[in-house]
Amino acid sequence: MISLRVAIIQTEGCHCEIRKPANMLRHIQIHTIASRKAAVDLIQNGLVRGISQSLQCRRPEVELTSVRYPGVRRGNYAQLSDRHVQHFRSILPKERVITETEDVAGYNVDWLRMVRGVSQIVLKPKITEEVSAILEYCNAENLAVCPQGGNTGLVGGSVPVFDEVIISTSLMNSIVSLDELSGILVCQAGCILENLESYLSERGFMMPLDLGAKGTCQIGGNVSTNAGGIRLIRYGSLQGSVLGIEAVKADGEVIDCLSSLKKDNTGYHLKHLFIGSEGTLGIVTKVSIQCPPSPKAVNVAFLGLDSFDDILRTFTEARSGLGEILSSCEMMDLLSLDAATSNLKLQRPIGEFPFYMLIETSGSNGTHDEEKLTKFLETLMANGVVRDGTVASEPSRIKSIWQLRELIPVGLTHEGLLNSYDMTLPMKHLYDLVPLVSERLVGTSAIRCCGFCHLGDGNLHLNITTPKFDPDVLKIIEPFVFEWTSKLKGSVSAEHGIGFKKTQYIHFSKSQSSLNLMVNIKKLMDPKGILNPYKVLPAQH
């Protein structure tokens, strides 16, 4: 395994950090598109389980956010000085106060390479008390702060816009407890989702959420952004499964609502102020979460279909025929799948169809599940709704099929710049935007316009690639897609959040009364506005 590490470094000539001992090679920090490709080979060979994102990038060619969005003005915050750095060194050991430009660079750029800040410092606390001391000082000194988890967000929420002090939760990665009777897990915010999943699966449990970025994203970031993912249809949202949170307010006060109880109706449910507020009301430091038991049997079907109407028919049938064992219901169009098969050389397991579905079942009895799935598929194939399909129950084949879906975003980034949109829409109009936008983009620099959906949640991911950032393409897409979504009473951000990039579009999905209340809550909890400024709340840029 060690040789593989060396191979990448030698071949690509870029820094490659291995987070785990080399004999557990699973997480590789990918720093250039070239090295990303090498990692994809590793994935195809089954040697690496997930794709990671760019950190400490050596080629900061991304345009500065302040240049790309000239309308955004830096807030009236203090500038970082030597005195500040000295104070941070009194709170944290020297090696956890990062100030070398080269080392800080990766933390300034988002995964999509769309936005870039100019922070000069990254702080890496290990415990809540350190986060508290840092924030208390920043608040007193009027220093703006950008909390950062795995930095896998797609809306520019996890990197600084200007020179905010970056507080990385990466080293807050301890598991506090697991109650093996109730399945309630308590852990620090910096635990990587996939590591938690591994820990739990050895003990008969699973995380209630799963998403493509699992190899890098952190549970604190998942909670702060109310991450959705591929199993929401079965295990519900984090608003239901997160039982408690410990968070630090802007002034350093620790809000301890880390209840690890399934029911607790003692006063306001404060944890929800931190779920999905993207680090603007506090920094989540610990999480308590209800984990379901691992399923005893898992099956995955990969199906080819002719039309979106057939997709809807299959979804309705799946909900009825597979019922309680349905754990995922995904759909992708041919161009989405092609981004994974052509750009990443993954193999398409069935022929070419306009649409594909990935249906997963998880249950407590393999025989029963297989019977349900067989009956469901036989019916749909007999009446011609499903044209072709393949079923997998063996873990490595299940993984291969899931990669076809999960690596689409990575495949898309190989084409240059990825413009990623994320709407909730009424089911029958869920796919309409893809042909509509495609048509509008004819004759532009756009390479590909495609869509894939979390069907059970009415959630479309619309994706457009361009060779490089193209403001003309952007003008064709925005605000058109937001206005269209708003007309159908959809959400302009189903799961990615508002972050930095969507603050001017939030009013398409939020009433003015709600926005006013949001602003007032922000003022109450962070009067100086030091926490993740320029994010979430309505703004002009």
Place this chain on the structure above:
Amino acid sequence: MISLRVAIIQTEGCHCEIRKPANMLRHIQIHTIASRKAAVDLIQNGLVRGISQSLQCRRPEVELTSVRYPGVRRGNYAQLSDRHVQHFRSILPKERVITETEDVAGYNVDWLRMVRGVSQIVLKPKITEEVSAILEYCNAENLAVCPQGGNTGLVGGSVPVFDEVIISTSLMNSIVSLDELSGILVCQAGCILENLESYLSERGFMMPLDLGAKGTCQIGGNVSTNAGGIRLIRYGSLQGSVLGIEAVKADGEVIDCLSSLKKDNTGYHLKHLFIGSEGTLGIVTKVSIQCPPSPKAVNVAFLGLDSFDDILRTFTEARSGLGEILSSCEMMDLLSLDAATSNLKLQRPIGEFPFYMLIETSGSNGTHDEEKLTKFLETLMANGVVRDGTVASEPSRIKSIWQLRELIPVGLTHEGLLNSYDMTLPMKHLYDLVPLVSERLVGTSAIRCCGFCHLGDGNLHLNITTPKFDPDVLKIIEPFVFEWTSKLKGSVSAEHGIGFKKTQYIHFSKSQSSLNLMVNIKKLMDPKGILNPYKVLPAQH
């Protein structure tokens, strides 16, 4: 059916209101213990589906809250005057502004007949705009307000403490929409839970919550108190299933976050300010809720066991063997069951055992479910963990078995006064309080001390009956049970809420930092404190 109505009126000599046309006799307002007994007969004969609570009681013998809790001082609110009443009559038609003492009386008393206010007015809006106009006026005039749904709460949260203006949501009972593809229901706050269930079941869906008070409780009250109930183990909490809320703030501003989308990450999740805040931050006027499809097969097993250890073994086995089809896992001790069988003359379907369990499965394939249940029961009976049991799959038998569990609280009220406690505790200590408190009560006026649990949620309902209110018994129970719960890091209110009766005990389950934040949010959203005063927030009495 009409004759039955007359029969009650003639036999019991008390007012009896039938909410539905007589040929759909299902909801009867029960006004005295005597008429309650008559209604139980109707239930046993299958003529009435649910027990309702006391409204417009003609015998207001309950001690005034201001007398029973002399430490509580009336806030500095205005007194209701003729001018105020005249203004309310300009907002609502005359028949929806209730001021006759006799008509208002029932709204002043809670279901447990533990607390009684002296409000002189009940307002019955039908639409959000009316609620808004009422609150805007009350806020301007500094009139305190008590929102009231079905008035089935057990902590004195839904009745006035002094002379608060009562706003009843009973007439806000319209269903706005049901999306039959997604199962998303939008309705007004005053819809009765059981009516929603009936409406949905005719369309292939079900409510994600169910509780004993379903025949009277309203969805707005369920949401405002974050009601749990008997199926949380399968369908999760309201925090997960409520998708959107429309609520009116103290100043009359309508907060429209009535998203009917499964995913919507556009800013702060404001709906959670209203879920479980018991009407102290706003009055919920509309709710959007995700409803699961109706199961195709339901089975119920009623089991007898020797010890609480055997209960825990059976629970663990049920979670593993029944897995995704487990929809309820309840436990009751012999004395709890006896309150239903002896006091209400319900029939016990199996012999006498120290403990009983009620396990429900709901699934999409009857044959599979039966196989799983049979295997589960055979294993547990073979190794002697379950001593005896009966299984029902026929709806009327399922209903009879559920009544044994759901009517326990009604059975308990027949003994006089019911002191009801509601804790979340670690599973292995879930039942400990029952023998502990029983022992402490020897030699007092206590009639019965018993416990039943929502096992899957670690939620104990501890119940103590006395012939009448007895402060000496109360002193033995409180704060002992709260201190004991706090030591085990449990919750002093799993699902009933804080209401009026538990405000002095909230600190046993909430950190000071959380309490401070609660107080600040209350000040932000209701600066004059007119909304449901003396409730939820920490107080001395």
